[in-house]
Amino acid sequence: MTGTAPSSPAPRATAGESTHALLADGTTIRLRCATPDDHDAVLRLYEAMSPEYLRFRFFVASRRSAAQAAARVRRSSAPRDSTPAGAERSCYRALLAEHEDRLIGITEYEVAGADLSIPGQVTAEIALAVADDWHHRGVGTLLLEHLVSAARADGVTAFTADALADNHEVLKVFADLGLSTARHFAGNEVRCVVQLEQTDAYLTSVEARGRTADVxxxxxxxxxxxxxxxxxxxxxxxxxxxxxxxxxxxxxxxxxxxxxxxxxxxxxxxxxxxxxxxxxxxxxxxxxxxxxxxxxxxxxxxxxxxxxxxxxxxxxxxxxxxxxxxxxxxxxxxxxxxxxxxxxxxxxxxxxxxxxxxxxxxxxxxxxxxxxxxxxxxxxxxxxxxxxxxxxxxxxxxxxxxxxxxxxxxxxxxxxxxxxxxxxxxxxxxxxxxxxxxxxxxxxxxxxxxxGRTEAGRAAAASHTAAAATGTMTRRALFAQAGVTATDSVSELLEAAALLHSQPLPSGPRVAVVTNAGGAGVLAADACAEAGLSLPPLDPCLIDDVLGVLPAGAAATNPVDVTAAVSEEQLRACVDRVAASGCVDAVLVALVPTAVAAATGDVLVRSLTHAPDRCRDKTVAAVLIDQEQPVRLLPDATGTVPAYAEPQAAARALAHAVERGRWLARPPGTTPALAGVDAPRARAAVDAYLDRHPEGGWLGPDECAELLDCYGIPQLPWAWAETEDDAVLAAERLKGPDGLVVLKAHWPGLLHKAEQRALHLDLRGDSQVRAAFRDLETRFGHLMTGVVVQPLAARGTELFAGVVQDEIFGPLVLFGLGGTATEVLADHAARLAPLTDHDAHDLITAPRCAPLLFGRGGGGPVDLEGLEQLLLRLSRLAEDLPQLAEADLNPVLARPERITPLDVRIRLLPRYSHDPYLRQLRQLR
The missing domain is CATH 3.40.50.720 (NAD(P)-binding Rossmann-like Domain)
Structure with a gap:
């Protein structure tokens, strides 16, 4: 794919490493980090520039300024993530553009420091130069896109650039990037301040440029x-x-x-x-x-x-x-x-x-x-x-x-x-x-x-996120979010393609089945129900109207049985009336060849394909039990009608069309802004952990709590205890109105506390707490590093929420039924981060347990807004922290007044971020 990353994210490029990308006219150029050895080539680039472009670049047509600029390249070094932990961040970075070993452009930045007027902002001064004969081909824009990506990864939040007011070309480059840009004029000079936040507007601009180059x-x-x-x-x-x-x-x-x-x-x-x-x-x-x-x-x-x-x-x-x-x-x-x-x-x-x-x-x-x-x-x-x-x-x-x-x-x-x-x-x-x-x-x-659905039949045999996330689930999440119609076979794909190519999309899942044989109608009705479609009862007025044009003995419920004696005109009139009604969104006509009347076989089919008065905004499909081809298109008065040999095929195609119509009817989702997020603090916590544990690992309870706190995710009060006396004191402090507490053993990598009987519930008083601690210490003393003490949570619906970082697809957010049932029922849904508001809603409504969350069973609806916030904040957590390999919140207690994770496990790995939207051609690694 254009812009494809390697099969697994790699550390950002070190000095001299390169990638390739396309210019606006489709030309391939090489982009790479500069090295000190590039000094002479950079100097030649500047020396070959016309006096006008030298003036634009240095404000004076000075060869001395060109030599000084080239000398800065000698300071080029590996970026921060390529240096040993704790080493000082490089303040200078230069990127070069080359075509067939000729240097044609350079962009560079130098960190200017924190902007005291904006807390947390780090600015960098940038410069850009392109060879005279390569202007207006997108070299400068492409260089800046890559510099923006590198700077953002290095913690830079804004670029500043000084330009002459008559340097319209470079001012247009900054304006057209798609990033928020402010201009400040001072005489004949302009200072541009470019915010590096990766907004949807910026990604849309990058996409548009990429599409032009790609085509x-x-x-x-x-x-x-x-x-x-x-x-x-x-x-x-x-x-x-x-x-x-x-x-x-x-x-x-x-x-x-x-x-x-x-x-x-x-x-x-x-x-x-x-x-x-x-x-x-x-x-x-x-x-x-x-x-x-x-x-x-x-x-x-x-x-x-x-x-x-x-x-x-x-x-x-x-x-x-x-x-x-x-x-x-x-x-x-x-x-x-x-x-x-x-x-x-x-x-x-x-x-x-x-x-x-x-x-x-x-x-x-x-x-x-x-x-x-x-x-x-x-x-x-x-x-x-x-x-x-x-x-x-x-x-x-x-x-x-x-x-x-x-x-x-x-x-x-x-x-x-x-x-x-x-x-x-x-x-x-x-x-x-x-x-x-x-x-x-x-x-x-x-x-x-x-x-490649190699894991399609595998049940999730473990409660942690990585085990629950299958390859099939990940791909299906991608297709669902992108509006792609995913089928299980070539034949199913052709079935769906026939309907989508020939018919308008149904506005909903309501289907009327019209048939000349009761058995075929039953089969078609079953197929529709199994595909998630509905067969609503017809309006009484429509029933009377339809019966008025059909032979004696016809039945106008749904399915509509027109009888084997139906004529071409009668069948056409029936289908037209049903299609024109507001009762249904699609009509499925199931025909069986009979010898009862003259209107058989192709004559009945003709009633579907020669109907100029039919309501053309309704989807019509046929099931012809006797046809040899799995699907074919019948020529219609204004197009074609798909005809299927099996009712299941027709129902599947209709279901795909309904889903596509539903996806198109919904406006694109947005990624909501989240209050109370402290990403810099979270990154610092992750860096500190990986400094202590270079190979990564499972975080302790305090480290998990800190990350959740950085993203405003609520938690049940808890305390850490390494001795029996500590546990007693913590229990006294944390016990709720009922006086009950819970003790949970902890050691790195412990995933299934209930399965290993590593927890004690309903503990009351010092003696029970001491007895529980001694039991855990006796059985797990060689592993256990301590216990977590919590008040006993109130009753509620136990859910599961988590994130796993897929090396190809990025972060995947999972949600479903939690507690010990998650291992048996595997009632999970998944969406790829970043989640939009629509994605979060889909996650909540997709699992089989969803009716419980909306009050089915008499318990009343849970805090749905809080549940949506939990999923959105988990998504943001995973987006901000590529080192987060897995986060597992199970159970999450859902009650009408609040959503509370009761148990949290987080695993980190030493991974580096990569920009999936950066314009670059694929590399083999």
């Missing part, structure tokens, strides 16, 4: 004017020959070349001995050569000026993979593959089939991106049978570079695609994917096969 970089892949097949074999059966054949027979409008050093002609195309001997530089090169040759051929293509590679070759080892990607990054080529089926674009002026599939893709409006070639062939065939076809198809293969995120942005802008189908076995940057998908899915449906 520009993909044109050579998906709309090339010339293509070369490297490895086009002269004998039948080779992959390269198959790709060449498909290009030739698929009507490609551009020029086609072949490279084969042992042939003169291949399939009527003149063959050249090497890429460098071609008469022109092709936009796209298809590599179908043995794995050991791929890096050299890629390097040759890059040096020749090729802009994009499609690598169908497979079997690359780690060294070959790295060399392939290095060649692409060095020479600015986008890469699809390796180990893929190919790609295609069916637009009439392109007609490119650069795959080795057996059949050409049918032209249409569905964009398809898959990692599995086999799944790709199945989707191409299914979409062709439906008549939907594809706009563009990309087999991502091992996905070294181009990903599903890239394709979503392409389809968003291509003017052809209205349906996006994805099969992704892995995610490089799920949070960037989520933001892109949330935007794109408001324009078109995005459907995916939830691949």
């Amino acid at each position: 520009a970089s993909l044109r050579s892949l998906l709309r090339p004017e010339s293509v070369v097949i490297v490895g086009a074999g002269s004998k039948p059966g080779s992959v390269g020959r198959a790709v060449l054949r498909n290009l030739r027979t698929g009507g490609f409008q551009g020029r086609v070349y072949a490279v084969n050093p042992r042939a003169v002609m291949v399939l009527g195309v003149h063959a050249y001995p090497s890429v460098g001997s071609l008469p022109q530089v092709p936009d796209l090169a298809v590599l179908a050569v043995p794995a050991e040759r791929v890096p050299d051929v890629a390097e040759e293509c890059g040096k020749f000026g090729v802009r994009a590679l499609l690598t169908v070759s497979s079997g690359l080892d780690a060294a070959q993979a790295r060399a392939l990607l290095d060649a692409c990054r060095t020479h600015g080529m986008r890469l699809v593959g390796p180990n893929c089926l190919g790609l295609a674009n069916t637009e009439a002026d392109i007609s490119m089939d650069a795959t080795f599939a057996a059949a050409h893709p049918a032209p249409g409006t569905a964009g398809v991106a898959v990692q599995s070639g086999g799944v790709g062939i199945a989707l191409l065939g299914g979409l062709a049978r439906l008549g939907v076809g594809v706009s563009s198809f990309v087999s991502l293969g091992d996905k070294y570079d181009v990903s599903g995120n890239d394709l979503l942005q392409w389809w968003e802008c291509d003017g052809t695609t209205d349906l996006a189908l994805l099969h992704l076995e892995s995610f490089g940057n799920p949070r960037a994917f989520s933001r892109t998908a949330r935007r794109v899915t408001r324009q078109m449906p995005i459907l995916t096969v939830d691949a």
Whole structure:
């Protein structure tokens, strides 16, 4: 994916380490931290600048000022997180932009100190310079985005920059960043103060710039004017020959070349001995050569000026993979593959089939991106049978570079695609994917096969958060929050795609079943109920109206049984009346072939497809029990109607459409501001713990309490006791009106107190407290570091809330039924942080236990606002502290007056933050 991070977050780049990113025109440049050895290159950059740009940079056209600025680079060093614990933070940082080993830009900051007028603010003076011939291509903006990310991670909260008032270009760069910027004029100078808070407005600006750059970089892949097949074999059966054949027979409008050093002609195309001997530089090169040759051929293509590679070759080892990607990054080529089926674009002026599939893709409006070639062939065939076809198809293969995120942005802008189908076995940057998908899915449906559900059937056998969080749960959370329609199979995906492509979205889950056979109606009704749809009773007036147009013996409850004797006109009139009513949101027509009347088979189907008067804002689908195809689209008077062979398939498709309609109808959520959060104090506490425990570990009760206090999360009063006498004194101080207390043993890593009988409840008086302490000490003395003493909590609903840091997806917030039942019932829901207000509401309502929270059972509703606050604050805690590997609050006592965690466990690991929204291309590590 564009902007993808490596498969696991790594420490921020040390001096000299680099990444690659795209400029506005799709050009790839290298960004890296400066080193003292870069002094001469920086000096040459300044010396080559025109007098005007030198004046803009230094306020005077001074070569001496340029030399002094270059000398500052000698102070470049590793950033804070790369230095030993306790070392002094570096006050200076410089980032360089390079293209093909030429320095084309530099930005730098120097920490100026704390702004006393704003508590906690740390400001840094910044400077920016770009080579004269690289202006207006986005170099400066890209450098500043990376500098903002690095500075924020280093604790800097604001940038200040001085500029001349007539330096309109740099002032526009600051204004267009998307960050809050204030200008202060003093004569012919301007001081800009840029706040570095990562707001949604800033991320939206970054996304817009990234989309422009991404789409520009993909044109050579998906709309090339010339293509070369490297490895086009002269004998039948080779992959390269198959790709060449498909290009030739698929009507490609551009020029086609072949490279084969042992042939003169291949399939009527003149063959050249090497890429460098071609008469022109092709936009796209298809590599179908043995794995050991791929890096050299890629390097040759890059040096020749090729802009994009499609690598169908497979079997690359780690060294070959790295060399392939290095060649692409060095020479600015986008890469699809390796180990893929190919790609295609069916637009009439392109007609490119650069795959080795057996059949050409049918032209249409569905964009398809898959990692599995086999799944790709199945989707191409299914979409062709439906008549939907594809706009563009990309087999991502091992996905070294181009990903599903890239394709979503392409389809968003291509003017052809209205349906996006994805099969992704892995995610490089799920949070960037989520933001892109949330935007794109408001324009078109995005459907995916939830691949790799290896833990789908595993019950959560432990109460702690990491054990409860499965890979399936994490992916489903991503899809639900992003508005992506997730299916379990290719067939289910095609079923949903058929309905979403052909019908308006239902405004709710109410379905009317109309059938000519009672048994089929029952099956359809059961399928709808199982899919979460409802079959409401019809309005009495509608019942009378419908019965008036149907044969004798018809029943107009729901399902509506029109009888086997129904005619085409009668069925059409019935469906029209039901669809036009306000009683339902969709109509499902289940038909069985009979020999009772003349109106059978295709004649009845015609009643669904020749109905010009039907209310067109209602969803209509059919179940034709006798059809051979799982799903097909029936030509309608104004479009198509989906017909399914099984009622379960139709119900699933309707349920997906209902969920999409519900997601679109809800406004985007917001991340609420939280009062009483002290993130700097929390970071200091985490740093202090990891200084003492470099490998990480489970926090003690006092350390857990401090972190929760930093985020305003309420806790039950407690005391720590290491001796019997301490426990007695604490119990006397903490006992409630009933005089009862609880003792809980503690040692690092203890997760299941109840399972190990490491706690005593309902203790009253000194003697019981002493006896309980002695029992715990006798059984766990070799482990136990002390006990936690708490008052006995009042009765309430026991819940579970927690966070786990997924190395790929980031923080995942879990919520559900707590106490000992959490191990047995595994009644949990999950959402990815940061949580919006909608996400928090969804978390509360998703578990099966949710009715209890709203008062079902006579207990009255719990403190729902407090529960939402708890989840939002846990989300913020995890977002602020990447070192938080796991937080487990179980049980959380929910009562009408308050929400109180009774037991808290937190585990830290020495992890570093990374910016998932930073514009950068993927790196292999």
